[in-house]
Amino acid sequence: MHKCHSYLFILGWLLFNSCAQKDSSQTTLAVQYPNEDAPLALLMREVFLDLEEIKFSVEQGENIKSYLKRHKEILVAHPTNPAVKTATFEMMGNAYLESLKRLEESPKSQLSENYKVLISSCLGCHQQYCPGPIKRIQLLNLGD
Incomplete structure (x- = not known):
């Protein structure tokens, strides 16, 4: 059971980090084109x-x-x-x-x-x- 919790923790950590990386790339795009919709x-x-x-x-x-x-x-x-x-x-x-x-x-x-x-x-x-x-x-x- 302890091993299962370790895998879940690692899976959760990977999922969290992959979402966090996506957000930073979207922020970069917004800064690159601040007037995107005009x-x-x-x-x-x-x-x-x-x-x-x-x-x-x-x-x-x-x-x-x-x-x-x-x-x-x-x-x-x-x-x-x-x-x-x-x-x-x-x-x-x-x-x-x-x-x-x-x-x-x-x-x-x-x-x-x-x-x-x-x-x-x-x-x-x-x-x-x-x-x-x-x-x-x-x-x-x-x-x-």
Whole structure:
């Protein structure tokens, strides 16, 4: 009987520890994406992935496919904090979209330069409004 209690104790301990580990991983995810449900935050994650594709195309000297239609949603997507949507935010968003349009229409000889302008517009806005992703955005810089 004593042996049975030892096994039950060990089984209970393992079950408790496995549940505790699950909770810590969920906490990590919540910290990694604190604005998970805001449509603007979700869109910004998609924009980052698009910019990674654009960076690859620029590095390869390939034409850029169009992302403009989807990225225009930046201007209307609901942010985590509604106070963010100011005239300055709209101005910076429009500057980003104009830079993206210019990049998409660039001849191959100007891809790199126009891409740098695009990434600078991202950094400028994030320095004003949401500095958290700046380090991640800097990963989009060209390695020249």
